[in-house]
Amino acid sequence: MKDLSNQVAASGPRVGFVSLGCPKALVDSERIMTRLRAEGYRLVPRYDQADLVVVNTCGFIEEAVAESLEAIGEALDENGKVIVTGCLGERAETIRQRFPQVLEVSGAHDYEGVMEAVHRHLPPAHDPFLDLLPAEGIKLTPRHYAYLKISEGCNHRCTFCIIPSMRGKLVSRPVGEVLAEAERLVVAGVRELLVIAQDTSAYGVDLGYRDSGWRGRRWRTHLTDLATGLGELGVWVRMHYVYPYPHVDDIIPLMAEGKLLPYLDIPLQHASGRILKQMKRPADSEDTLERIRRWREICPDITLRSTFIVGFPGETEADFEQLLDFLREARLDRVGAFKYSPVEGAEANALAGHVAEAEKEERLARLMELQADISAARLREKVGRVEKVLIDHVEPEAGVAIARTRGDAPEIDGVVQVEGAGPFRPGQFLQVRVTGADEHDLWARPL
Numbered sequence: 001m002k003d004l005s006n007q008v009a010a011s012g013p014r015v016g017f018v019s020l021g022c023p024k025a026l027v028d029s030e031r032i033m034t035r036l037r038a039e040g041y042r043l044v045p046r047y048d049q050a051d052l053v054v055v056n057t058c059g060f061i062e063e064a065v066a067e068s069l070e071a072i073g074e075a076l077d078e079n080g081k082v083i084v085t086g087c088l089g090e091r092a093e094t095i096r097q098r099f100p101q102v103l104e105v106s107g108a109h110d111y112e113g114v115m116e117a118v119h120r121h122l123p124p125a126h127d128p129f130l131d132l133l134p135a136e137g138i139k140l141t142p143r144h145y146a147y148l149k150i151s152e153g154c155n156h157r158c159t160f161c162i163i164p165s166m167r168g169k170l171v172s173r174p175v176g177e178v179l180a181e182a183e184r185l186v187v188a189g190v191r192e193l194l195v196i197a198q199d200t201s202a203y204g205v206d207l208g209y210r211d212s213g214w215r216g217r218r219w220r221t222h223l224t225d226l227a228t229g230l231g232e233l234g235v236w237v238r239m240h241y242v243y244p245y246p247h248v249d250d251i252i253p254l255m256a257e258g259k260l261l262p263y264l265d266i267p268l269q270h271a272s273g274r275i276l277k278q279m280k281r282p283a284d285s286e287d288t289l290e291r292i293r294r295w296r297e298i299c300p301d302i303t304l305r306s307t308f309i310v311g312f313p314g315e316t317e318a319d320f321e322q323l324l325d326f327l328r329e330a331r332l333d334r335v336g337a338f339k340y341s342p343v344e345g346a347e348a349n350a351l352a353g354h355v356a357e358a359e360k361e362e363r364l365a366r367l368m369e370l371q372a373d374i375s376a377a378r379l380r381e382k383v384g385r386v387e388k389v390l391i392d393h394v395e396p397e398a399g400v401a402i403a404r405t406r407g408d409a410p411e412i413d414g415v416v417q418v419e420g421a422g423p424f425r426p427g428q429f430l431q432v433r434v435t436g437a438d439e440h441d442l443w444a445r446p447l
């Protein structure tokens with residue numbers, strides 16, 4: 001269970017919380033926990049201390065489903081009173097068949113459903129003092145960075161993905177609300193905001209880009225206005241899950257001006273036009289290469305991260321070679337690659353030409369080998385340079401601080417090991433000179 005002992009209140013019914021899945025699920029957990037705390041529940045770090053356990057599950061790929069089922073089983077064995085929520089909750093039957101003892105099941109971002117379930121099985125004890133909550137809510141991330149979720153759901157229908165059927169169509173939060181939340185987080189000490197959504201570039205489409213107020217001005221619920229507003233806050237702002245639509249070009253100058261981190265996480269998934277079509281992804285790799293070239297012209301320091309799927313049904317050796325050629329050409333800084341694995345309910349399962357498991361393994365290994373060389377070369381270019389880093393945590397015995405540059409997102413990218421005279425503290429910005437690099441991490445000394 002996530003250690004939440006620093007958030008334990010003195011009295012009140014006790015809830016254990018297990019949070020699984022991606023940053024988007026983490027934000028859901030934060031919202032549920034904030035509500036629980038606001039109603040006087042205590043969050044406890046151990047099963048044997050809890051009156052009831054909430055498990056926020058992930059159902060994206062089969063491995064995540066297995067991990068979620070395992071977590072539910074463990075909570076039932078260790079505690080017995082379990083409420084399940086989150087993406088896997090959309091498949092209530094699967095959960096109920098395997099664990100008939102589970103008290104209640106609700107789906108992704110169904111905050112009301114979880115709270116009602118908790119009320120039914122563990123009524124709140126009213127205590128006005130416990131209603132005192134920090135205005136920024138409870139954050140599961142370290143205090144100096146926080147995820148900012150700008151929308152739920154997705155209007156695409158990528159054939160390998162069941163998120164739209166689990167989470168529904170795109171629902172954006174009005175920009176004034178998002179900017180106000182970001183401002184509260186910054187006032188509370190957050191130094192880095194990580195913007196997340198299923199499809200960040202589509203932000204506001206569902207609202208017709210309706211405007212709303214913040215700091216006495218009107219802002220459109222649109223990626224560029226959001227980015228401009230966040231850029232006024234004077235902290236690091238990092239954009240995740242940005243699909244390369246043309247209007248994304250408009251935020252690159254903000255990166256060059258230092259208003260946004262020069263970082264884009266663009267989930268491209270493949271480079272063969274044929275496979276992208278099978279995946280129902282709208283991009284074309286020729287266009288993408290051209291766009292990347294332009295982005296680098298405007299903002300030479302930009303760090304690009306992407307994810308790819310290998311062994312998608314129908315992927316031939318020629319398609320795969322096309323993907324490798326794209327990677328050689330694009331020289332992305334960071335790449336995550338996954339073997340295609342069927343997800344229950346996904347359209348792609350019905351596609352012809354399933355790739356043998358051994359073939360997928362082999363292609364994944366080839367891709368990772370190629371990318372390791374590219375990533376290592378990109379990182380080597382940083383040796384000798386001065387970089388601003390943000391310290392995540394400190395290892396005093398080793399005399400080392402673990403930090404990140406503007407090009408490293410927490411959890412998914414590499415780190416910078418800063419060696420030398422402290423004292424360091426988490427959340428501190430530092431100027432360092434990079435002294436070494438491998439294919440993933442950097443080493444540096446403070447200036």
Ligand code: SF4
Pocket residue numbers: 154155156157158161162163164198199
């Ligand atoms: S863009 Fe595609 S992969 Fe991403 S959530 Fe939407 S449907 Fe799924």
